[in-house]
Amino acid sequence: MSIAVVFDSAGTLLRTYRTAKDVITGEVIPHVETTNLTFSSDERVLIALNIHSREVIDADQSMLVSAYLVEHQIGFGISCTRKVLTADEVGEVLYSDTHARIQDLSECIRDVWNCCRKESVLTMNSGVIVNMGLPGIEFTLTVGGRPFSGAKETITTLHQMGVPTFIASGDRVTKLERMADYLGIPRDRVFGVATPSIKAGIIEDLKQEYDTVVMVGDGINDIAAMKKADYAVLTGQQPGERPKRLYDVANQVIAEVREVVPIVQRLQISTQEI
Template identity: 60%
Template sequence: MSIAVVFDSAGTLLHTYRIAKDVDSGELFPDIETTMLTFADPNRVLCVIHAHSHGIMAAPQDQLFSSFLKEHQLGFGISCTRRVVEAEEIGRILMNDTHVRVGDMQECMRIIWSKIKEEAIVALNSGVIVHTGKHRIEFTVTAGGTPFPGAKETIRELHRLGVATFIASGDREAKLERMADYLGIPRDQVFGVATPTVKERIVKDLKEEYDTVLMVGDSINDLLAMRAADIAVLTEQQCSHKPDELIAAVNHRIHDVREVIGIINPLI
């Protein structure tokens, strides 16, 4: 039997720290799941910014973030949304926003970096949550993570068993590829800036190639992919509070990524 396992990254393979800043109030929301924050309003769209962290930190803090994007001709990717949106619409909002300063993003990045800077292997991603109804950026967000203990060993054991491994995540692809290099997952099996519908399509496409496809994730943005998979695995290694509809869709709930091996073994 041929088997493939699709992993989300943040909260699944990576222990991840997150923070969001409400641009209007200035309030910071540490340890918030940005996907849940996005899904709380159908007009919200989570975007990752294709910028190097050093470039953002080096920019003047009072500079408009939209001006920074235009100055450096930076792109973006739609990471999570509850509805279909046009990239052109989101691009217009990003490039014309007059509320968010580079300093709003820098504040989030400093807080997350302080938590992960001592780790040997880290991934740092920054982005924004756009509100299409308000036609502006509503939150700046940053997430930073490091592999869970046993993640690398789990991938190695899956490969030893002949199981193909993939990553499908809303994170920026360049960061994911470097993390995949460390974990031992081939770069051509890494899919970055994957929205919920893209994750679902990846799982469905793999089902055409493999006898059994597992989806391992931790959040509501994995729901469609979990429903499409032959076996859905919900990891609660980082956070045990999950929406009821997510829990109802899964076949297994685990508290350590290494438990995936125990799910795979009876299938072989």
């Protein structure tokens, strides 16, 4: 009997620091849960931008984010949304926005950097939340993350047990691949800019290849994948409250990612007995 384990990234494998700025009110919101913020309105779309933090800091701070994206031909990925939208619809609003300026994004980058700069292994991703009803960019945001204590050892142990591991995350692929290299997860098992429905599709595809597929997540954007998985694990290593429906779909709740190993060991024994 074969088993595969799929991990979310931010909040599951990575201790994550998130900062958002409300570009309408000017409020900077540290330690924000970006998926909860996005899902609190049907009109919001969480977008990952293919930009580099240093280049944003060095850019003209008064420039519109939309103008910067157009000038540098910067693409984007839709991380999550409650609406069914096309990329063209989202892109039309993103690239014509008149609200957010580079300064708004730089503030988020600096705030996260101040929290994370002492970390030896770090990934940083920036993006925006587009409000389709505004229409325009409602929030700029930056996410920084480092591997949780025990994350690398967990992946190593699972591989030694013959259990392949995968990452399915809404983060940018290039950043995920760098972290996957550190953790020891092959790049062809990394799925970036994965919306909730894409995560669920990844689980369904893996179930065609493996007898048991385990999904390990921590956020509301993992619910669809957890429902599709044969065994759903909710991890609470990332501080913060989680909606009740996450607990409802989880087969097991753990405090640390390293607890995935004994869960898989028990599943191996159960499948062998069957």
